[in-house]
Amino acid sequence: MPITTFQISEKQRDQLLFREESHFCDLKSREIAPGKLTKSIAAFANADGGELFIGISEDKTTGVRTWTGFESLEAANGHIQPFEKLFPLGTDFDYSFLYCESAPGLVLQVQIRKTQEIKRATDGEVYLRRGAQNLPINTTEGLRHLEYTKGLASFENELVDVPIDIIENSLPTLEFMLGVVPAAEPGPWLAKQWLIRNGKPTVAGLLLFAESPQAILAKRSGIKIYRHKTREAEGTRETLAFTPITIEGNLYSQIHAAVSRTTAVVEDIKRLGEETLEQVQYPSEALHEIITNAVLHRDYSIADDIHIRIFDNRVDVESPGRFPAHITVENILAERFSRNGTIVRIINKFPDPPNQDVGEGLNTAFAAMRQIGLKPPRIEERPNSVLVSLKHEPLASPEQLILEFLEKNDSIRNRQARDICNIGADYIIKRIFGLLGDRGLIEQIPGTDRSTTAYRRGRNFSSWRNEPPQ
Numbered sequence: 001m002p003i004t005t006f007q008i009s010e011k012q013r014d015q016l017l018f019r020e021e022s023h024f025c026d027l028k029s030r031e032i033a034p035g036k037l038t039k040s041i042a043a044f045a046n047a048d049g050g051e052l053f054i055g056i057s058e059d060k061t062t063g064v065r066t067w068t069g070f071e072s073l074e075a076a077n078g079h080i081q082p083f084e085k086l087f088p089l090g091t092d093f094d095y096s097f098l099y100c101e102s103a104p105g106l107v108l109q110v111q112i113r114k115t116q117e118i119k120r121a122t123d124g125e126v127y128l129r130r131g132a133q134n135l136p137i138n139t140t141e142g143l144r145h146l147e148y149t150k151g152l153a154s155f156e157n158e159l160v161d162v163p164i165d166i167i168e169n170s171l172p173t174l175e176f177m178l179g180v181v182p183a184a185e186p187g188p189w190l191a192k193q194w195l196i197r198n199g200k201p202t203v204a205g206l207l208l209f210a211e212s213p214q215a216i217l218a219k220r221s222g223i224k225i226y227r228h229k230t231r232e233a234e235g236t237r238e239t240l241a242f243t244p245i246t247i248e249g250n251l252y253s254q255i256h257a258a259v260s261r262t263t264a265v266v267e268d269i270k271r272l273g274e275e276t277l278e279q280v281q282y283p284s285e286a287l288h289e290i291i292t293n294a295v296l297h298r299d300y301s302i303a304d305d306i307h308i309r310i311f312d313n314r315v316d317v318e319s320p321g322r323f324p325a326h327i328t329v330e331n332i333l334a335e336r337f338s339r340n341g342t343i344v345r346i347i348n349k350f351p352d353p354p355n356q357d358v359g360e361g362l363n364t365a366f367a368a369m370r371q372i373g374l375k376p377p378r379i380e381e382r383p384n385s386v387l388v389s390l391k392h393e394p395l396a397s398p399e400q401l402i403l404e405f406l407e408k409n410d411s412i413r414n415r416q417a418r419d420i421c422n423i424g425a426d427y428i429i430k431r432i433f434g435l436l437g438d439r440g441l442i443e444q445i446p447g448t449d450r451s452t453t454a455y456r457r458g459r460n461f462s463s464w465r466n467e468p469p470q
Helices: 010-017 034-046 074-086 140-150 171-180 186-192 203-209 251-267 284-297 341-347 361-371 398-408 414-421 426-438
Strands: 004-007 025-028 050-054 056-058 065-067 093-099 107-112 126-130 133-137 223-227 245-247 270-272 277-279 306-310 314-320 378-381 385-391 442-444 454-457
Touching (some): 010 065, 025 034, 025 056, 034 050, 034 126, 074 093, 074 107, 203 251, 203 341, 251 284, 251 306, 284 306, 284 314, 284 341, 398 426, 398 442, 426 454
Parallel strands (some): 025 050, 223 306
Antiparallel strands (some): 056 065, 093 107, 126 133, 223 245, 270 277, 306 314, 314 385, 442 454
16 A cells, blocks of 8 residues: 655644544554554554554653654554554555654554454454553453444344243234235244244344333333423423423334324424414424434444433434444445344335335435425434434525535536525526625636536635625
């Protein structure tokens, strides 16, 4: 893999020397043994990824750091080799050299991505980055939890020591069999789907077909709905409008019930409009898809419920478990990985399945919010959960969206403007372009017309932030 060398300024060098070691950053001396270096490499890969800088020394007594880089590219070969061993396909990491004219040598900068598989250091141990530490994972329970987090194993496949009658003869199973596979018998069909193994139901089997899986999987499959009369970041007991609602039942009925109850609570929220109190509205598709996504993709190995918190200005849906495998906040709309593949597959067989467009749930929610002029959902990965927030905040005006686009791009065309503004008619965009052109905020690029017409920043573009267009 070719390595790029970048020159940095003295200011950038000093920023790096004073950079705090954290969950995403580690600084190492060039004297570190390559074997010890693999602990940090593996720890970042097993957690959320991070940056590793090699060639920065620290005085343990004073805490003062100094730039002591490698004399040449070849001098760093011994430190590069561990990456080739841990990432044999040359993926999941990037590295480059940094140099500063006033500092000696080259610092090796490595960006390590979160990996789908578990990485081991050269000592054979598994490490996980937590805060500024590389913690060894040396217990069976710890390794199993990491496998769940990585998506290498799924709690949905675990066997539960209860009679198979709980799902073989349950009402959800009988209704499903009559409506979907009337020619089959429940027991053999459930076994064929691996929902019964060795005479025991799996976690997935209980969640899908038990009448009350919450009685068996306590604190692992419930949904709590709260209504907080506040706009603050956190709700309190004092802001609760009513005793939290608990939604139980098999996953299919639970999703529909949770969406219905959440919608009903939201519809009771009023806000002051231009003339009178107005009803707060969220697109039903967004609520449905985000709640469905939380139920189908949560980590059922964690003993906690899904929490739906309804505030005056937003709806928060928090589901237990971090993103599985290589999924991150940045790529979640483009990448696909199902932690609970069996649950996702089987529930899609139900009549009017909640996941009709498999893999497109969050994309649908984003599109639905934009369609009614609200900002897209905000997704946050927390230490042990994922939080999705639907905020009742309007999108920027089409004019502002176009100008913001031009802040990052050299030009814009009608189709691009329609996409970012969610406007279907090109004549509306043409009118907006005309208004912005009249004010000198944009101008047509010479030589473009008709189907190739494009616009760029105008003579007054730099002033628009001080006086946003109406």
